[in-house]
Amino acid sequence: MNEKLPPMKDNTAVLFTTFVAVLSLLLVLAGKSFADTEVLPPPKVIVQSPDTRPRSIIVIIKDHRFEPEQITLIPGEKVILHIVNKDDSVEEFESRYLKREKIIPAGGVVDIAVGPLKPGVYDFIGEYHADTCQGRVVVPQPGWNAYQQSR
Amino acid sequence: MFAAAIVVFREVLEAALVVCVILAAVRGVTGAFRMIFGGMGLGVLGSMAVALFTEGLASAFAGNGQEIFAAVILFTVVALLTWHIVWMQKHGREMVHDMHKIGAEVREGKRPIIVLAGVVALAVMREGSEVVLFLEGLIQSNHAPGVLAGFFLGLAGGVACGAILYWGFLKLPVAQMFRLTNVLLALIASGMAAKGAGKLIQAGYLPSLLDPVWDSSAALPEDGVIGQFLSALVGYMATPSAMQLIFYGVCLSLISALVLWHKRKEAPART
Incomplete structure (x- = not known):
């Protein structure tokens, strides 16, 4: 077969x-x-661990004015204000609302940690030229949108 | 002009009030005023030196030099004041009864007036350095003479407030005055401990825990006239953080405990 x-x-x-x-x-x-x-390379950016370093914001003092004059933060956010004094006279960053007080030498740079803050407006001044050297940290309520901010 | 006056007034007031409480506290002691004013002179010189080294101080300790410096000064003053208050508790009674004897003790160097002179020097140095920097800026930027006049107006205003307070103390009976100045010195020390904690929080060495615990800046603003007085004399804070309140409370209870302990130790010996 x-x-x-x-x-x-x-x-x-x-x-x-x-x-x-x-x-x-x-x-x-x-x-x-x-x-x-x-x-070979493992999938790198699928879940990014949150960056815990505080955001750094540069604030320039020129002609006894802050630039920018308004700093907007998220509620609860912690930031470092990197303050650069471009004037040739010493200035004192002061805010009793932020509870910060620090001398910035002429031409000097100073870091000031701010926050976390509740929603609100926190004025700060350059005490030695308080008539012009004024600024504020604004922490908007959640839901406060860009339109309202621009008004 | 008035803007300058207000800046200087604010800086001077705190030191002036502390100096006047201390002047009242050493009233009647031979040679004490000379030492206290000597401390003031040292403080003024010191504030000029601090102003001179601002740049170095600003960049020291990773940018936290100013805060550390201020905190060290404040806590040193707290320690000196505590020491003085406890000493007064031990010797205050004799002091009221026998001024002449006290005078002799000063000459022998037994009295802690030098401690209070140190407090005055440090307090003047801390507040004064900012005044010196401000004045330096005014001179540098060639402001109108009005601004310089404002500077001296503020200086005079601060000193005048201190003088009025001192004059008020003189109206009190001696024993009562010593009790009041001692209580005030304890409160001043506690307020300075809280301020020192505030500096360490600013530099990020201490957590604020809760900030603010309350907000009375609408009812009694810290930079108003009354708020300024209370801030300098009893350590009033319009928006204190929990950590600052803890420092205030711990300092005040520590001083009270030490005073009570000495009182109790002394009591059996007197009966």
Whole structure:
């Protein structure tokens, strides 16, 4: 009965075996290369850990005025005011609302940490030129939008 | 002119009030005034030196030099005042009864007047350096003479307030006056401890815990006339943080505890 098997079938079996062998080889190769790519750079920015460093805001004193004069913070946000005195006279950053008081030498730079703050307006002055040297930190209520801010 | 006057007045007032309470506290002691005014002179010189080194101070300790410097001065003053108050508790009675004896003790160097002279020097130095910087700026920027006049008006105003307070103390009977000045010195010390804590919070060395605990700046603003007086004399704060209140409370209870302890220790000996 076995001899009765057509030679065609043998051919098919060889072809089939070859096909399977090649396919599995391809799969192994493909799998290997796939594995390689997985070992390479891990997906980096899927969940970014929050940056806990406070935001740094540059405030320039020039001609006895603050620039910018208004600083807007998110409620609860902590920032560093990086105050640059470009005048040739000493200035004192003072705010009894922010509870900060710091001398900035002529041409000097001083860092002042501010916040976290509740919503509100916190005035600050350059005490030695208080008539012009005025600014404020604004902490808007949540929901306070840009339109209201521009008004 | 008035803007300048107000700036200077504010800076001078606190030191002037502290000096006047101290002058009242040493009233009648031979040679005490000379030492206190000597302390004041040292303080003025010191404030000029501090003003001179502002730049170095500003950049010291990673930019926290000013805060650390102020905190060290404040806590030193707190320690000196505490020492004085406890000493007064031990010797105040004798002082009231026998001024002549006290005078002799000063000459022998037993009395802690030098401690109070140190307090005056430090208080004047701390407040004075800002006045010196302000004056320096005024001279530098060639302001109208009116502004300079304002400077001296503010200076005179601060000193006058201190003088009025001192005059008020003189009206009191001696024993009562010493009791009052001692209580005031304890409150001044506590207020300075709270201010020192505020400096450390500003520099980020201490947490504020809760800020502010209350806000009475609408009813009694800290930079108003009454607020300024209360701030200098009893350490009033319109918007204190929890940490500052803790420092105030701990300082006041510590001084009270020390005074009571000495009173109790003394009581059996007297009966």
